[in-house]
Structures are given as structure tokens and as C-alpha cells.
Amino acid sequence: MEHSMLFEKFVAFTASLHEVSHELTRGVKQEDVTPIQYRILEYMMVSQPVTPSEIADCVDLSLPNTSRELRKLMEKNLCEKATDDTDRRRQLFRLSPDGQALMNRVMGQAQQGFQQRIADLTADELQELEQALTLIQRKVLRPKA
């Protein structure tokens, strides 16, 4: 297979995955958070605590706008702020209990949908699937890591 065909396959794959992940997390609409706020919560979930600068980098948002969205999330009691003791300019954000609960709801629903999708797979197929995920991660998505 040529590189260009592989690229087309990769594009189609990406589109499919995007569609599926959108479907799996459609539960977010029930929650009182905007798409950007959800992305921030998602990022917090995997790497708390996080500073506004880190969020801005990762979510691709300017620092002022990140600050604004964090304020809104705090007003909704979905995250908490604390000052870093070693550098008191830095603010450390983490999910609040309510924020955790929200993410548990959304992720729980997603996991349910995911497991329906893989319900018919045999143990062998599950292992193949896991290896396929690992391979793409290692060879393409995170080649350095």
C-alpha cells in the first residue's frame, strides 16, 4: 500500500472515530456546560491539578479566555482553585466533587455505549483490538513517547 492510500485510510479512520466519540459523549448535552468547558473538564480529569497556562496550551485557548471559562466553571461548582505553594503566581485547578460526578455520568454513559459496540467480540478479538490501539499510538500518534 502506498503512502497516499494509507493517508486516505487514516483520514477516513479519523472521521469515523470522531463521529463515534461524538455519539458516545452525546450525554454532555444534558449537562450545563458548553463544549469548551467540557474539554477543560476532560483535560482536568486526566491530569489534575492543572494550571490555566497548561489548559490554554492543551485546549488551544488564549489565557484570558481560559481564565474566563475557569471562572464560569467555578461559578457552577465544577472545579476548585488553589494557589501553588512553591510559586504563588500559579493557580492549581482540579475537579470539584460535582465536577467529578459530572464526568462520571458522562464517561459512564460513554463506557456503556462502548461496551455495547464490543459486546460481540471474542476474547481473541478483544486482544487484537487492544494491540491495534497500542500499535497506532506507538507508531503514529506518540512516536516519541
Add this chain to the structure above:
Amino acid sequence: MEHSMLFEKFVAFTASLHEVSHELTRGVKQEDVTPIQYRILEYMMVSQPVTPSEIADCVDLSLPNTSRELRKLMEKNLCEKATDDTDRRRQLFRLSPDGQALMNRVMGQAQQGFQQRIADLTADELQELEQALTLIQRKVLRPKA
């Protein structure tokens, strides 16, 4: 591996792919189209001609808002409209030459980035990669198709 661990792996995988695809298509910022308009163009690219209703479904946009964005794309000369002869209520949209050119620029840049990422892979690894993409598509993303 348990189902819940596989789900976590799937979530991490999705996050990585999202990040990479965002990086690969960062050339869009150079173009005079909004994110939603780009998604419409992307959809047109793979399945033209398309009707406003189809776009609304696929891009998850209301029909009135779809109509508005299509008008803007037409004003930018990025797509063309024609009435369906068999049902004159239906409007058929396709990329204009300018729209094609835009997508060629963006996709060309993405392909270049992709090929840099896979540049070091051996022929065997490329084949493994291709099979991994196919496997995930078939077993998880498009189980019915």
C-alpha cells in the same frame, strides 16, 4: 484485559488522535473559513453533491443555520448550488474550483505531516499499521458496515 481498562485505553487513544488530527489540519487557520464552514467543506469533499438536509444531519447543525453557512460559503466562492432536477425542492451543493483548491491545500499539508510521522516505519510496520486501522474500523467504529 478487562472491558473497563480497554475503555480507558480507547479514551486515551481518542484524545491522542484528536490532538494529532488537529495538528495536521492546523493549516485551516490560514484559510478564510470558520471551523463549522470547514467541516461542511470536508463533508462535501467526500460526498458531493450534498443537500442542506444531509449536511445538517452529518455536521449536527440545524437546517436554518446550515443554510446560512452555505450562503456564506457561496459568497466566498467555495461551493456551488444547483437544483435537483428530479425534485426541485432539493438543492445540490458541491465544492467550487476554489473550494477544491482550498481542500487540496489543507489536505496536502496534512498528508505531508502524516508522512513525516510514518517516515521511519518499515514496510512491515506500515502493513501492520494498515491492518490495525482496518481492524478498529471493522470491529468498533463501523461494526454493521
Add this chain to the structure above:
DNA sequence: TATATTTATTGTCAAATGATAACTAAAAGG
């Protein structure tokens, strides 16, 4: 210490997006 840099916040404005009502034209179905 004095200055520069980093981190974060606030405020403001423009643009993009979402939601909804009102309307036209064509087709479908009685």
C-alpha cells in the same frame, strides 16, 4: 534593590454559533 519576566485576571468588543419563528416553493396524497 530595581527591573524584567512570568502567570493570571478583568474588561471590552467583534465574530461565530445555536435556537426559533415565519415564510416560500415543490411534491405527495387524499
Add this chain to the structure above:
DNA sequence: CCTTTTAGTTATCATTTGACAATAAATATA
């Protein structure tokens, strides 16, 4: 025909998001 349904458009308004200037506070550095 006449009514209903479908596809699309236009207009309007609220909310979200993006961009940028100005500021404060803590740290780093000369």
C-alpha cells in the same frame, strides 16, 4: 383540486467564542 408534508430560506435574538488591551501580583534576574 385541496390539503399536508417536505426542503429550504430568511430574519432575529441570545449565547458562546476569539482577540486584545490593561492591570496586578509573584518571581527571576541584573
